[in-house]
Amino acid sequence: IALREIEHNGGKGQVIDLPLLDPLFAVLGPQAANYRLTGKIKPRTGSRSTNAAPRNAYKCKDGNYVGLSASIQKMAERVFESIGRPDLITNPRYRTNADRVKHAAELDAIIGEFIAQRTQAENVAFFEKADVTIGPIYDISQIVEDPHVLARELIADYPDPDMGAYPMHHVVPRLSVTPASIRTPAPKIGEHNEMLLAELGIDAATYQKLLAAGIVCSGKPTAAEE
Secondary structure (H helix, E strand, O other): OOHHHHHHHOOOOOOOOOHHHHHHHHOOOHHHHHHHHHHOOOOOOOOOOOOOOOOEEEEEOOOOEEEEEEOOOHHHHHHHHOOOHHHHHHHHOOHHHHHHHOOOOHHHHHHHHHHOOOOHHHEEEEEHHHOEEEEOOOHHHHHHHHHHOOOOOEEEEEOOOOOEEEEEEEEOOOOOOOOOOOOOOOOOOOOHHHHHHHOOOOOOOHHHHHHHOOOOOOOOOOOOOO
């Protein structure tokens, strides 16, 4: 929109240089800077944060997971109080964030044990009541049933010659006046060969010879496949 505004006000159009690599690299955050400044490579830590604790993904009684984050001091103290361990607030091993990060594995074991005794829904309700930042970590079966996903109609059924209908994610982004849609499924290999070769001047008889010789395919099932 900004580039278009410049063009409409007498400026020149510009090429938007946006390969897939650039935004993916940006997701790494400060890792490149940290490596250049320290020469150290960040170890793999799974879902655990290396900057704050407790902050991790924890397994629940029903096999689902929750993500809990207590990055600030007051939040960490609320976690300790809510799980019945106020003694951890004054414990030298967990008194400050730096202490908690240093002993994150031990702290995760304590919190993980508490969370493992409750289902995902029970944990979310419990910690939300305690004013602790927590959220369910969905698997795909939960994502497709989420009220927000359903309200946004993020999954749509599209026609498919073999399956009748095939579920796919909705086209993004959505335009208010001319919203995009998928009108046809992906073609089978060779499905449009006859049409495309005809545009190049290859007549029907020649096309059939190419087909019989196995040089091209039609995308249609063979007699054996039928």
